[in-house]
Amino acid sequence: MNRRCLTWFFLLVSLSAALFFCGGLLSAEQIETFQTAEGETFFAAPLTAPAEEIGPVDAVLAIDLSASQLSMQVRAEARRAAAAFISGLTEGSRVQVFVASNRLVPLPATAEFKEASPELAEKVAADLAKETPLGAMDMKEMLRAAVGRLRDLGPGRPRLIVFIGRGVSTASFFDRHEAALLTADLVKERITFSAFANGAVTNNNALASLVYRTGGALVDLRIKEGDQAGASLASSTAAAVYWLDQADPAAIGADALYPTDLPPVRSDRETFLIGSGNLVPGDEINLDLPARLFDGSKAAVRLTLKVGEPKEENRQLEAMVAEAAKDGGLALPIPGRALLREYLAALDSQNETMRKMGEQASANGQSDDAALLLRGRRETAAERQTESEKAARPEQ
Secondary structure, X not given: OOHHHHHHHHHHHHHHHHHHHOOXXXXXXXXXXXXXXXXXXXXXXXEOOOOOOOXXXXXXXXXXXXXXXXXXXXXXXXXXXXXXXXXXXXXXXXXXXXXXXXXXXXXXXXXXXXXXXXXXXXXXXXXXXXXXXXXXXXXXXXXXXXXXXXXXXXXXXXXXXXXXXXXXXXXXXXXXXXXXXXXXXXXXXXXXXXXXXXXXXXXXXXXXXXXXXXXXXXXXXXXXXXXXXXXXHHHHXXXXXXXXXXXXXXXXXXXXXXXXXXXXXXXXXXXEEEEEEOOOOOOEEEEEEEEEOOOOOEEEEEEEEXXXXXXXXXXXXXXXHHHXXXXXXXXXXXXXXXXXXXXXXXXXXXXXXXXHHHHHHHHOOOHHHHHHHHHHOOOOHHHHXXXXXXXXXXXX
16 A cells, blocks of 8 residues: 555544544534525424444333224234334343233233243234233323333333334323323433334324334334334334433524424434524534433434525425424424425415315305414415515505
8 A cells, every 4th residue: 555545544544533433423414494485494404313332122012902903904913013023122132012902911921021032022922812902092001101111120221112003092182292291201211112003093193293202213104014014113223312401592593493392313313303593505503412322321412414495395394383382392293304294294285275165165255264264274475475465555
């Protein structure tokens, strides 16, 4: 190797080492933006944690076997998902499997936490095949009981709750706001919640909110096959989760930043923060966010974000930020880019439905109803500008 090549070699090694020891500095990720006609910018900023080597984990696996899960196909996919999850866990991981409906009841094969193995997976699947769907699902009770089981183990390993089921709680009221309120104990104990939405009708928003608030993983909602879902959940346990401390919105150039209580950040997907502020396209923002790992040890998430050009397709960020301002973003259901896009599309669809209902009411002579519907929908800045211009014109 000649002198010049040797010099470049040591330069590259030094740069790689610097990136490693500075806590995993990541390449610039793009902040999604939308700008109103008045010049106000709304944004969604993607945060991704540096990768860390994750060893064995401790998991509570809760499977919805309430009366709503009578479908043989649904139950078969739940068994396959449970078996694939247990088989795919890192060697040395411990798991306890529960049937969840009115209460959380352990399966005979896992009366206590057992080391995960293919043999255990087979026993769990056999136990599940003998169970009869009964009772009404109580998501609140399931979460409380699962947290209690993991709390008893202590924080020596990453701890997680994995749920397979609809996420619909017929035993007690449960929407995404209720789900978010229940995450206080999980956040305090640094326990993640992950889920496979399995059933005829699933409560995707509530499950996504729980996953977002606790730094968990949600199986792609298009996946219905248990084998694939279980394998996805098992692989997600290898991701590092960083539990963020509070951050000053000014650090990202924001006037407002949501959630106000920052969610954990994962190494295998983006965690989006939303807000508004004077962000300039093309600018780069360097963040250094203090955090803690599963065992409470101090860490940091260091990354560079680049402000993207405003896009019309992001117009519903304005409505999203307005909604988050009501409760500090407590119940945002956006763990990852796909669900951010889905939520923006849902707001767009809702807006369009309200517009059509308002026009129909107006055409039917129901002026009061039309006005109420049109006030209730979240108009785009461009539409507001058009209405302002119309109002300013002198009558012909």
